[in-house]
Amino acid sequence: QSVLTQPPSVSGAPGQRVTISCTGSSSNIGAGYDVHWYQQLPGTAPKVLIYASTNRPSGVPDRFSGSRSGTSASLDITGLQAEDEADYYCQSHDGSLSGVVFGGGTKLTVL
Amino acid sequence: EVQLVESGGGLIQTGGSLRLSCAASGFTFGRFWMHWVRQAPGKGLIWVSRINHDGSESRYADSVRGRFTISRDNAKNTIYLQMSSLRVEDTAVYYCVRDYGYSGNNLWHKYYDFWGQGALVTVSS
Numbered sequence: 092q093s094v095l096t097q098p099p100s101v102s103g104a105p106g107q108r109v110t111i112s113c114t115g116s117s118s119n120i121g122a123g124y125d126v127h128w129y130q131q132l133p134g135t136a137p138k139v140l141i142y143a144s145t146n147r148p149s150g151v152p153d154r155f156s157g158s159r160s161g162t163s164a165s166l167d168i169t170g171l172q173a174e175d176e177a178d179y180y181c182q183s184h185d186g187s188l189s190g191v192v193f194g195g196g197t198k199l200t201v202l
Numbered sequence: 203e204v205q206l207v208e209s210g211g212g213l214i215q216t217g218g219s220l221r222l223s224c225a226a227s228g229f230t231f232g233r234f235w236m237h238w239v240r241q242a243p244g245k246g247l248i249w250v251s252r253i254n255h256d257g258s259e260s261r262y263a264d265s266v267r268g269r270f271t272i273s274r275d276n277a278k279n280t281i282y283l284q285m286s287s288l289r290v291e292d293t294a295v296y297y298c299v300r301d302y303g304y305s306g307n308n309l310w311h312k313y314y315d316f317w318g319q320g321a322l323v324t325v326s327s
Contacts, residue, residue, distance in 0.1 A: 093246065122309070123307045123308075123309055124309060124311060125306065125311045125313075127313035127314075129247075129314075135319075136297055136317040136318065136319055136320050137247065137297070137314075137317055138317065139313060139314065139315055142302075142313050142315070143304070143306070143311065143313075148315075180246065180247055182247075182313060182314075184309075184310075184311060184312065190249060190261070190263075191237070191249045191252075191312065192249075193246060193247045193248070193249070194246070195246045196246040196247070
C-alpha cells in the first residue's frame with residue numbers, strides 16, 4: 092500500500108490527452124511538499140519528468156505538464172505518442188514519515 | 203555528464219550477504235546526498251536508504267534497518283550498500299540515485315535528478 096495513490100493504468104489513443112492523478116494526504120502533498128514525476132520506459136531506469144510539481148527538465152517535451160492542488164497532483168500528457176507508453180510514478184516527501192514517498196505507479200498504454 | 207554506475211548485483215541464497223557499489227562521475231560528489239531505491243520485479247519504486255554528503259548520517263527503510271548498511275567514500279566518488287541476512291523479498295533492481303534538495307514554502311523538498319542503470323539482486327531460497 093503506497094502512501095501516494097495512483098491509478099494502476101490509463102490509456103489513450105495517439106494524439107489524445109490523458110491525466111494521471113496522485114493523491115496524498117495532509118502530511119505530504121497537503122502539507123505543501125512538492126510532487127515530482129518520473130517516467131520509466133520498458134526495461135530502463137526511471138528518469139525525472141516533472142520536478143517541483145510543475146517544472147520540466149531540459150529535453151522533456153512541453154506535452155508533459157504537472158499541477159498540484161490540495162492533497163493531490165496531476166500529470167497531463169497531451170498529443171499522446173507511441174513512445175509515451177511507460178510507467179509513471181509520483182514522488183513527494185512525507186512529514187510524518189520523515190522521508191521520501193512514492194506512488195504505486197501508473198502504466199500508460201497508447202492504443 | 204553525470205553518471206551513476208552500479209555494480210555488485212547477482213544471485214545469492216537467503217541469509218547471505220552482498221555489497222553493491224555505485225560509482226559517480228560528472229559532478230562534485232561530496233556535495234550531494236545519495237540514496238538507494240529498489241524495485242521488485244513488476245512492482246513499484248521503494249526507497250531503501252540514504253546517506254548525507256559526508257557520510258556522517260544515514261537512514262533506512264523499516265524493511266531493511268539492521269540488515270543493510272549504506273556508506274560512502276568521497277575520495278573514490280562511490281557509495282555502497284552492504285546487504286546481509288538477505289531475504290527472498292529483497293529481490294529487486296537496486297538503483298543508486300542523486301538527491302537534489304531545495305527549499306520552498308518553508309519546507310525542504312527533494313527529488314532524484316539522476317539515476318543509475320540499476321543492479322539486479324536475486325535472493326533464492
